Amino acid sequence: MVAYRRLGRSGLKITEITYGNWLTHGSQVEDETATACVRAALDAGITTFDTADVYANTRAETVLGEALKGQRRASLEIFTKVFWPTGPQGANDRGLSRKHILESIDGSLERLQTDYVDLYQAHRFDHVTPLEETMQAFADVVRQGKALYIGVSEWTADQIRAGKALADELGVPLISNQPQYSMLWRVIEGEVVPTSRELGLSQVVWSPIAQGVLTGKYRPDQAPPAGSRGADDKGGAQMISRFLTNTEVLERVQDLRPVADELGLSMAQLAIAWVLQNDNVAAAIIGASRPEQVAENVKASGVTIPPELMARIDQALGDVVVSDPAMTQKSSPAEI
Incomplete structure (x- = not known):
């Protein structure tokens, strides 16, 4: 079963592998398959689910709510987010006003068919x-009992520090x-992670x-395999074009196979x-387009990679790793 970790310095425990439905529910896969993936997550011991109002223009929240219907609410941790425009996209249908x-x-x-979310995040x-x-406004949401905790997404170290002071x-x-955090995308390591450790925040990482x-x-x-995200013309291919158009990245990723083996x-x-x-990471968010992907990916829970193999991973990837802290700043639009 999936292990639990505490989220920040709070008493909230979440599954270290969390199920997310960005780019899948309501868009990339049919509702029946999406529900099957949620059920597979529950069967594997995942109790933490992450979504956002903007995913599939609110459809992802609806699909997740239906899929979780009938589950004991107190046994789940449900996260969602606010920022990007949804619906008719009027002048006030966006941002953090x-x-x-x-x-x-x-x-x-x-x-989501719930009275509250466990975590409400500024997207x-x-x-x-x-x-x-x-x-x-976030404080009022918490005091009204509509969210138990608040979080942020893709904030810089300085933004996190300012937000935490006000909170x-x-x-x-x-x-x-x-x-975003992965072997290839490490922009949080230099500033965001140290600041978060100091202030008592954890990372819930996507991708x-x-x-x-x-x-x-x-x-x-080679062309992306049929049915893969790289072949998805509904947005998936665009999201990973940064990597797919870089031959050196794809070559170096293949060098990781001996470590995995x-x-x-x-x-x-x-x-x-x-x-x-990374001890500041409370959870890794996984998505799935098939239930069997969930069953396979949860096997990463509890795995310890020895230091010598961590070093081999760094050596294999070399300079294709992106680690510039300034990339976080670029993720938030100057105007909305």
């Missing part, structure tokens, strides 16, 4: 709305950050297998186990 946050949480709860940093307004003043538990690139199924100078792991399991070696 008080209006958007308070309206969005009600929509998310209705779609990006809002450069337009005063941070004080944003944090006060502490308001008595609100800001306990997590949700960044631990680099949207499938670290599975090794994408070969240099030595540990008795698949390439995907190795990638997930690798992010979980």
Whole structure:
């Protein structure tokens, strides 16, 4: 079964492998398959589920809510997010204004068919709305019992520090950050992780297998396999074009196979186990387009990669790893 880790300095425990439905539920896979994937996650011992209102333009929340119907609510940890525009995309249907946050949480709860979410996250940093307004709105969401904890996603170290200071003043538990993190994308290691350790936040990381690139199924100078994310024209291919168009990245990923073989792991399991070696990571978010992918990927839980093999991974990937902390800043739009 999947192991649990504490989220930040809070008392909340979550499964170190968390199921997320970005780019799948409501878009890439049919509802029946999406439900089967959620059931597979539950069968494997996953109790933590991550989504966002913007995924498939709210459809992902609806599918997840239906899939979890009938489960004991207290036995689940449900996360969602707010920031990006949904629906008709009016002037106030975006960002982290008080209006958007308070309206969005009600929509998310209705779609998820729950009275509260365990974690409500700012999906990006809002450069337009005063941070004080944003944090006060999140505080009100918590005090109304609609969220138990709050988190952020893709915030820089300075933004996390400023947000945490205001959260502490308001008595609100800001306990997590949700960044992209993988063997290939390590931009949080230099600044975000040390700051989070200091302030008592954990990372709940997305794309631990680099949207499938670290599975090794994408070969240099070959077309993406049929049915893969790299062949998906609904948005999946665009999301991983950075890696798929770089032949050196694909070649170096193939050099990881001997390490995976030595540990008795698949390439995907190795990638997930690798992010979980970071003690500031509370959970790695996995997605799936087939139930069997969930059953396979949860086998990364509890795996320890010896230091010498961690070093071999670094040597194999070399300078294709992206580690510039400035990349986090670029993930939040200056205007919305």
